[in-house]
Amino acid sequence: MVALTQTKRFDSLELDCGVTLAPVDVAYQTYGALNAQRSNAILITHAFSGDSHAAGIDPQTQQKGWWDSMIGPGKGFDTDQYFIICSNVLGGCRGTTGPGSLDPATGQPFAMTFPVITIGDMVRLQAKLIEALGIERLLSVAGGSMGGMQVLEWAARFPDRVASAIPIATTPRHSAQQIAFNEVGRQAIMADPDWNSGNYYGGKLPGRGLSVARMVGHITYMSDESMRQKFGRRQREDQGIFEVESYLRYRGSQFVDRFDANSYLYITKAMDLFDLAAGQQSLTAVLERAKTKFLVISFTSDWLYPSYQSQEVVNALRRRNQDVAYIELTSQYGHDAFLVEVDEQAEIVKGFLLRVTKGVNRR
Amino acid sequence: MTAARQSDPFVRDLLGRGDYAIFSEIVAPQTCVLDLGCGDGELLSWLAENKDVDARGVEMDAAKVQKAIAKGVSCYQGNLEECLADYPDGAFDYVILSQTLQEVRRPLQVMNEMLRVGRRAIVAFPNFGHWRVRLAHLLTGRAPKTTRFPHEWYDSPNIHFFTVDDFEILAARENWTIEKRVFLDGNREVKMLPNLLAETAVYLVRRHA
Known part of the structure; x- marks a missing residue:
């Protein structure tokens, strides 16, 4: 299809x-x-x-x-x-x-x-x-x-x-908890100097902030059990970091390529206001x-x-x-x-x- | 009536359950039915298919709920004793409770709630006055175990052991109108001495006007 x-x-x-x-x-x-x-x-x-x-x-x-x-x-x-x-x-x-x-x-x-x-x-x-x-x-x-x-x-x-x-x-x-997680994401984006009050189009994207926001999101989408099974405490020998860290960084950076930071702000706000x-x-x-x-x-x-x-x-x-x-x-x-x-x-x-x-x- | 019941392919082939056959006869076409403890929705999907009934069910077991919804039954996963309070008065034409009244914590409350949310209640229950139960109890001096009631006392889902006569006395006390009563031994209808000979009793009950 x-x-x-x-x-x-x-x-x-x-x-x-x-x-x-x-x-x-x-x-x-x-x-x-x-x-x-x-x-x-x-x-x-x-x-x-x-x-x-x-x-x-x-x-x-x-x-x-x-x-x-x-x-x-x-x-x-x-x-x-x-x-x-x-x-x-x-x-x-x-x-x-x-x-x-x-x-x-x-x-x-x-x-x-x-x-x-x-x-x-x-x-x-x-x-x-x-x-x-x-x-x-x-x-x-x-x-x-x-x-x-x-x-x-x-x-x-x-x-x-x-x-x-x-x-x-x-x-x-x-709930307050759901609003709270969204707020952490929004603050991560706005704390990135590249966000520049939202005026970054045509320039450097607020990639660090957006990827941190996405990392938090991914944690909330999984469960304690699914994370234990998927990552446990395994480490990436090449990078000297935990599997879960590697996964979240990958997911975060991947997200920057396909999502606009300002859309993140507006859409999460719409969800919170609903x-x-x-x-x-x-x-x-x-x-x-x-x-x-x-x-x-x-x-x-x-x-x-x-x-x-x-x-x-x-x-x-x-x-x-x-x-x-x-x-x-x-x-x-x-x-x-x-x-x-x-x-x-x-x-x-x-x-x-x-x-x-x-x-x-x-x- | 008995002959028709025994030849009903629905009873014989699909369910092998006498009480279901009687429900299928009692329920009028194009009505709204709530089945408490509907299992995988077999009865409700039959009623929807053959009697054009607006069929709703309540079931606790997620695996059964999944099967019921897959069959096209509007099934709600929840506890039947807790869920009844949410439904408005007279929401259904019939509320069905099959082989479960002896398992609920407060049978009278459940019956009254069924008669509040439904215009009529159809209730089927195992008769603990059946002679085999009496005999097992008399001969062994222990909690009765029969082919119909195979559970040990400590892992039985049944927590109330009542009989046809017990139900009749309660109905009279509560002023319920009994519109129909059918007694079964297996899938055969019992015409005499139901308190002694019936394994299963089916009642169609209406609240006194």
């Missing part, structure tokens, strides 16, 4: 902060084919550092998509049956408008003049894309981590436009209008997005007797489990989507 990135331009997008971005570009990929009834479309929402390349092989880099194990012919999200869409989020750095894009007013990159964005803004931009693709109602929206936040936002704000929702390893709002129940009496009230069928998945060893956060969503739905399936899958991989534990997820996603499809066809 070859992955091709396309871009769509919209005249403008009104943001939650009151600012209007104009114009706005969205980079996206699609896999499979839209059926004649336009009823088999599934939007995949990516996590913090993901992009629109969710599946297939990029013809230039020869790299597989970030969820290629779950998306493809016969896989969990079966491209023989479904039309899959994945777009880069607003504020990103992989083709969609973000702080690294040129501000039409100045001809310079936005950098820190980019407006504050929210998960809600990301989702409204996705909704524009879906509409432009001629899809009235999605069969499903699915994603893990920050992708799961977008899934919840979709179900809450566009209940008539999503037949089902699959939020994985996610939360209706960040509160599905904000301004409402309760989570139950927010999801009251949802006619969406839910499949909620969490993982036993995920301490960054612990199961209680998923259960809060599940219980809010149960209080309205809404259709929600929930499973806490056993895994040792921590938060990374949603990318790693493919077989179990594929099995349940397949069964769930089949049921949703039957329901949609009956309408």
